[in-house]
Amino acid sequence: MKNKIIVTGGCGYIGSHTVIELIENNYTVIILDDLSNSTEETLHRIEKITNVKPSFINIDLKDELKTKKVFKEHKDAKAVINFAAHKAVGESVQKPLMYYKNNLYSLINTLTALTENTINGFIFSSSATVYGTPKSLPITEQSKTQRPFSPYGNTKKIAEEIIDDLIKSETNLSAISLRYFNPIGAHESGLIGELPSGIPNNLMPYITQTAVGIREKLMVYGNDYPTKDGTPIRDYIHVVDLAKAHVLAVERIIKNQQEKPFEIFNLGTGNGFSVLDIINSFEEVTNSKLNYEITDRRAGDVPKLFASIDLVKNKLGWKPSKSLNEMIKSSWDWERKLNDKS
Numbered sequence: 001m002k003n004k005i006i007v008t009g010g011c012g013y014i015g016s017h018t019v020i021e022l023i024e025n026n027y028t029v030i031i032l033d034d035l036s037n038s039t040e041e042t043l044h045r046i047e048k049i050t051n052v053k054p055s056f057i058n059i060d061l062k063d064e065l066k067t068k069k070v071f072k073e074h075k076d077a078k079a080v081i082n083f084a085a086h087k088a089v090g091e092s093v094q095k096p097l098m099y100y101k102n103n104l105y106s107l108i109n110t111l112t113a114l115t116e117n118t119i120n121g122f123i124f125s126s127s128a129t130v131y132g133t134p135k136s137l138p139i140t141e142q143s144k145t146q147r148p149f150s151p152y153g154n155t156k157k158i159a160e161e162i163i164d165d166l167i168k169s170e171t172n173l174s175a176i177s178l179r180y181f182n183p184i185g186a187h188e189s190g191l192i193g194e195l196p197s198g199i200p201n202n203l204m205p206y207i208t209q210t211a212v213g214i215r216e217k218l219m220v221y222g223n224d225y226p227t228k229d230g231t232p233i234r235d236y237i238h239v240v241d242l243a244k245a246h247v248l249a250v251e252r253i254i255k256n257q258q259e260k261p262f263e264i265f266n267l268g269t270g271n272g273f274s275v276l277d278i279i280n281s282f283e284e285v286t287n288s289k290l291n292y293e294i295t296d297r298r299a300g301d302v303p304k305l306f307a308s309i310d311l312v313k314n315k316l317g318w319k320p321s322k323s324l325n326e327m328i329k330s331s332w333d334w335e336r337k338l339n340d341k342s
Ligand code: UFG
Pocket: 087, 089, 127, 128, 129, 153, 181, 182, 201, 202, 203, 204, 206, 218, 219, 220, 221, 222, 231, 232, 233, 234, 275, 298, 301, 305
């Protein structure tokens, strides 16, 4: 019997890559998604890659009754991976209530349904944003969390606190929170990748959309930060490496290998690259020039953020395998396929 895993937000960017890894590791996957920032076409693409079409239920997890009903039907699931959330930092500043409602109602309904049906494993998609502006680098899981700049980031911090409180009350629930640094890249097939709706917020899709001609010019938000070239430093991680960590987290929960019922792991590479490093690598990988301009800083950006990944290496047995150039190349291949240019 294959173990069944429920993946909320499984049609999204990180969710869809994780679904592929789960299927390839012999899990049965049930995707719950409201398609608010993804498309059903992703299911066909997952099928093309894996030869398995995952079960899909179109559901808004803010609807408590419907959520409970679906989880009851799948109470034999071994774990739930929670990707379902809005994630645009800028939009969350404009529409905070939409973010708190969507990200937290859906989380609370999911956790309620999960505990009612004694599904005892939960994996949460968190973010390095919970560290705020770090006092020292690299950031370990022991580093103090701070109130994130954006409502989006704050939903991640509050969500971790909700899970922590629940775990303390529920003896049977085990959870792992994975704090992502900066996921980029796409599946090697070129069939799935990031599909930002509207103007991208994040650096990598903005670069590839500029290079392919959708955007005129990349704006580099500030070159007066206290870094080697003045542009902010981040820890970019290939989405497929990230996806593989979720499979290991599922295994850790199923095999009862956790050292405590709520564990937290950073997911990055441990390497920091500046915005100009990324642009230079992109130009090198694609053998082209990118149109960009230095402009004012963007509110809320911290100068430097990169992870310590010792804990996740030691406890989960995970390590990143892809180089920065591989990440960039796969993002580029995906963008070109999407736009049907070769
Ligand atoms: N950047 C630009 N121009 C752009 C987009 C980004 O110069 O058009 C710069 C940013 O200023 C930043 C770097 O590129 O220095 C990376 O920016 P991203 O938006 O790609 O990533 P962030 O580090 O800002 O955001 C990531 C995650 C968020 C999370 C945040 C918390 O995408 O989900 O980290 O640190 F909230």
